[in-house]
Amino acid sequence: MDETVSTVGSFLNGRDTISTKDAKVYVTIEGKVIPLIECKKFSAKLEKNKEDVQTLGSRWKHKKVTSVEGTGTLGGYLISSNWTKYALPYINGGKDLYFEITMTINDPTSRAGTQTLHFGEVNLDDVPFADFEADDGVMDWESDFTFEQVNLVTGFNGFDL
Numbered sequence: 001m002d003e004t005v006s007t008v009g010s011f012l013n014g015r016d017t018i019s020t021k022d023a024k025v026y027v028t029i030e031g032k033v034i035p036l037i038e039c040k041k042f043s044a045k046l047e048k049n050k051e052d053v054q055t056l057g058s059r060w061k062h063k064k065v066t067s068v069e070g071t072g073t074l075g076g077y078l079i080s081s082n083w084t085k086y087a088l089p090y091i092n093g094g095k096d097l098y099f100e101i102t103m104t105i106n107d108p109t110s111r112a113g114t115q116t117l118h119f120g121e122v123n124l125d126d127v128p129f130a131d132f133e134a135d136d137g138v139m140d141w142e143s144d145f146t147f148e149q150v151n152l153v154t155g156f157n158g159f160d161l
Helices: 082-091
Strands: 023-029 032-035 039-054 061-077 099-106 114-124 140-147 149-154
Touching: 023 039, 039 099, 039 140, 061 114
Parallel strands: none
Antiparallel strands: 023 032, 023 099, 039 061, 061 140, 099 114, 114 140, 114 149
Protein backbone atom coordinates (compact mmCIF):
# COMPACT_ATOMS: atom_id res chain seq x y z
CA MET A 1 0.00 0.00 0.00
CA ASP A 2 1.34 3.42 -1.01
CA GLU A 3 1.54 5.73 1.97
CA THR A 4 1.10 9.42 1.28
CA VAL A 5 2.49 11.94 3.73
CA SER A 6 0.41 15.06 3.99
CA THR A 7 0.38 18.08 6.25
CA VAL A 8 -3.41 18.14 6.29
CA GLY A 9 -3.94 14.41 6.90
CA SER A 10 -5.38 11.47 4.99
CA PHE A 11 -8.85 12.99 4.58
CA LEU A 12 -10.14 16.52 4.27
CA ASN A 13 -11.01 18.14 7.54
CA GLY A 14 -13.30 21.18 7.25
CA ARG A 15 -10.83 23.32 9.17
CA ASP A 16 -8.25 22.81 6.41
CA THR A 17 -10.32 24.50 3.71
CA ILE A 18 -9.25 28.08 3.06
CA SER A 19 -11.36 31.02 4.17
CA THR A 20 -11.45 33.60 1.38
CA LYS A 21 -11.59 36.39 3.96
CA ASP A 22 -7.92 35.77 4.74
CA ALA A 23 -6.66 36.94 1.33
CA LYS A 24 -4.59 40.08 0.80
CA VAL A 25 -4.03 41.79 -2.53
CA TYR A 26 -1.27 44.28 -3.35
CA VAL A 27 -0.70 46.18 -6.58
CA THR A 28 2.68 47.54 -7.62
CA ILE A 29 2.46 50.57 -9.88
CA GLU A 30 5.60 52.38 -11.01
CA GLY A 31 7.55 50.73 -8.16
CA LYS A 32 5.06 51.73 -5.46
CA VAL A 33 3.47 48.84 -3.51
CA ILE A 34 -0.14 49.65 -2.64
CA PRO A 35 -2.21 47.40 -0.34
CA LEU A 36 -5.59 47.09 -2.05
CA ILE A 37 -7.57 47.33 1.19
CA GLU A 38 -10.74 48.08 -0.76
CA CYS A 39 -10.54 44.80 -2.69
CA LYS A 40 -13.54 42.53 -2.32
CA LYS A 41 -13.06 40.29 -5.35
CA PHE A 42 -10.04 38.80 -7.08
CA SER A 43 -9.89 35.91 -9.49
CA ALA A 44 -7.27 34.87 -12.02
CA LYS A 45 -6.97 31.94 -14.39
CA LEU A 46 -4.98 30.65 -17.31
CA GLU A 47 -7.00 30.04 -20.47
CA LYS A 48 -5.56 27.61 -23.02
CA ASN A 49 -6.00 27.97 -26.76
CA LYS A 50 -6.40 24.47 -28.19
CA GLU A 51 -6.24 23.58 -31.86
CA ASP A 52 -7.95 20.51 -33.30
CA VAL A 53 -5.66 17.73 -34.48
CA GLN A 54 -7.24 14.96 -36.53
CA THR A 55 -5.25 11.86 -37.39
CA LEU A 56 -5.70 8.82 -39.56
CA GLY A 57 -6.50 5.65 -37.66
CA SER A 58 -8.33 7.41 -34.82
CA ARG A 59 -11.90 8.57 -34.51
CA TRP A 60 -10.90 10.94 -31.72
CA LYS A 61 -10.50 14.64 -32.38
CA HIS A 62 -7.29 15.38 -30.51
CA LYS A 63 -6.29 18.74 -29.07
CA LYS A 64 -2.98 20.61 -29.06
CA VAL A 65 -2.37 23.57 -26.77
CA THR A 66 -0.77 26.34 -28.86
CA SER A 67 -0.92 29.35 -26.53
CA VAL A 68 -2.18 30.57 -23.17
CA GLU A 69 -3.85 33.74 -21.96
CA GLY A 70 -4.01 35.03 -18.39
CA THR A 71 -7.36 36.58 -17.46
CA GLY A 72 -9.00 37.67 -14.26
CA THR A 73 -11.40 39.93 -12.44
CA LEU A 74 -10.59 42.56 -9.84
CA GLY A 75 -13.21 44.41 -7.85
CA GLY A 76 -13.62 46.48 -4.75
CA TYR A 77 -15.16 49.47 -3.09
CA LEU A 78 -14.59 52.79 -4.82
CA ILE A 79 -12.81 54.78 -2.08
CA SER A 80 -10.08 56.63 -4.01
CA SER A 81 -9.37 58.27 -7.34
CA ASN A 82 -6.25 56.18 -7.99
CA TRP A 83 -7.59 54.24 -10.98
CA THR A 84 -8.82 57.49 -12.55
CA LYS A 85 -5.41 59.13 -12.04
CA TYR A 86 -3.63 56.18 -13.68
CA ALA A 87 -6.09 56.04 -16.60
CA LEU A 88 -5.96 59.72 -17.58
CA PRO A 89 -2.46 59.72 -19.12
CA TYR A 90 -3.50 57.09 -21.69
CA ILE A 91 -6.74 58.90 -22.46
CA ASN A 92 -4.72 62.07 -23.10
CA GLY A 93 -2.26 60.41 -25.50
CA GLY A 94 0.22 58.98 -23.00
CA LYS A 95 1.10 55.44 -22.04
CA ASP A 96 -1.32 52.75 -20.86
CA LEU A 97 -1.10 51.40 -17.31
CA TYR A 98 0.57 48.02 -16.80
CA PHE A 99 1.15 46.94 -13.22
CA GLU A 100 1.75 43.93 -10.96
CA ILE A 101 -0.53 42.12 -8.52
CA THR A 102 0.61 40.02 -5.57
CA MET A 103 -2.05 37.89 -3.90
CA THR A 104 -1.41 36.10 -0.60
CA ILE A 105 -3.81 33.91 1.30
CA ASN A 106 -3.16 32.32 4.68
CA ASP A 107 -6.00 31.02 6.81
CA PRO A 108 -4.42 30.53 10.26
CA THR A 109 -6.96 27.81 11.13
CA SER A 110 -6.05 25.69 8.11
CA ARG A 111 -3.00 23.44 8.10
CA ALA A 112 -2.59 24.05 4.33
CA GLY A 113 -0.28 27.00 4.90
CA THR A 114 0.21 30.06 2.73
CA GLN A 115 -0.05 30.60 -0.99
CA THR A 116 1.40 33.67 -2.70
CA LEU A 117 1.02 34.35 -6.42
CA HIS A 118 2.60 37.17 -8.38
CA PHE A 119 1.06 38.42 -11.65
CA GLY A 120 2.97 40.67 -14.05
CA GLU A 121 2.05 42.83 -17.04
CA VAL A 122 -1.48 43.28 -15.66
CA ASN A 123 -3.76 45.51 -17.71
CA LEU A 124 -7.36 46.40 -16.80
CA ASP A 125 -10.03 45.98 -19.49
CA ASP A 126 -11.89 49.00 -18.19
CA VAL A 127 -11.30 51.67 -15.57
CA PRO A 128 -13.83 52.51 -12.84
CA PHE A 129 -14.83 56.16 -12.60
CA ALA A 130 -18.15 55.97 -10.74
CA ASP A 131 -20.91 53.49 -9.97
CA PHE A 132 -23.88 54.54 -7.90
CA GLU A 133 -27.66 54.24 -7.76
CA ALA A 134 -30.40 55.79 -5.69
CA ASP A 135 -30.51 52.94 -3.18
CA ASP A 136 -28.86 52.07 0.09
CA GLY A 137 -25.71 50.71 -1.55
CA VAL A 138 -22.09 51.75 -1.49
CA MET A 139 -19.92 52.62 -4.50
CA ASP A 140 -17.99 49.69 -5.83
CA TRP A 141 -16.33 48.64 -9.07
CA GLU A 142 -15.26 45.57 -10.99
CA SER A 143 -13.00 45.14 -14.00
CA ASP A 144 -11.74 42.22 -16.00
CA PHE A 145 -8.01 42.19 -16.68
CA THR A 146 -5.31 40.32 -18.54
CA PHE A 147 -1.85 39.35 -17.36
CA GLU A 148 1.19 38.03 -19.18
CA GLN A 149 3.28 36.63 -16.32
CA VAL A 150 2.51 34.49 -13.29
CA ASN A 151 4.77 33.02 -10.62
CA LEU A 152 3.99 30.78 -7.67
CA VAL A 153 6.04 32.51 -4.96
CA THR A 154 4.86 30.26 -2.11
CA GLY A 155 2.65 27.22 -2.53
CA PHE A 156 0.27 25.61 -0.06
CA ASN A 157 1.98 22.80 1.84
CA GLY A 158 -1.21 20.86 2.55
CA PHE A 159 -1.13 18.06 0.00
CA ASP A 160 1.12 17.59 -2.98
CA LEU A 161 0.39 15.20 -5.80
